[in-house]
Amino acid sequence: MSSPSTPWAGASLVALLALIGCDARRAAPTTSDAPSLSGAWRIGAGTNPDGSGYSGRVEVRDAGGNYLIAWEVAGILPYHGVGLRLGDWLAAARAPGDDAELIAYEVDGGHLVGRSAAMRAPGKLGVETLEGRPGVSGSYRIVTARAAGGGSYAGRVTITPTGPSLRLRWELGAATLEGVGLLEGRMLVAGRASSGAGVALYHRAGASLEGRWATSRSATLGSETLERSDAAAD
16 A cells, blocks of 8 residues: 555545435445445455555444445555445445545436445435436536535536546535546446545455455556455444
8 A cells, every 4th residue: 555556555445335315225225134244354365556466454344324444454554444335345435534435326328326425424325416428428417416424515527437447526616526436337436535536346255355446546456355354243
């Protein structure tokens, strides 16, 4: 996590998903009987975009609606983030500060219905709906938005594909936020923060979580496999 061989350098990491309204339930239904994600995980295999490897541990804590995550990597200061669970997927966002936000959208042509989670609002969820052209590229109008911490907002989001990831830019009145996203089928997950963000998407594979991650600093993805180092804790 130290540049250039540090995972998620200058990025934002981990957030998990829950239900909020009927659009949110349609976007990514949760699985009530799925194994718990809370507890301690070991980074069994981590690869940075430059090809270097890393190892460490990840602590996942259920905040009631979203997850708070802490990463410890050898030789690197701890990183913290927020996560959302989407069925068998775990989406994550992380930033250098404490303002990382994660948004998970369902893509339906030019209609993107999203749920959001923020480090500063543990246990709370927000919503963000975008309208624009089909193809997950170009300028989108925010038609409905409520922050996880409370309060509505409006503006536009520009999405730019950059190889295996996407760059996102939110223009919210006088504020501008930069972020990065990953697309998996009809699911778009994005991390944003005032200081730049990163995003990860893990898929459950047996008892492990196999993930890929992106930052705005590299056009190449990193990868990370998490393995249980304790019993499920929920």
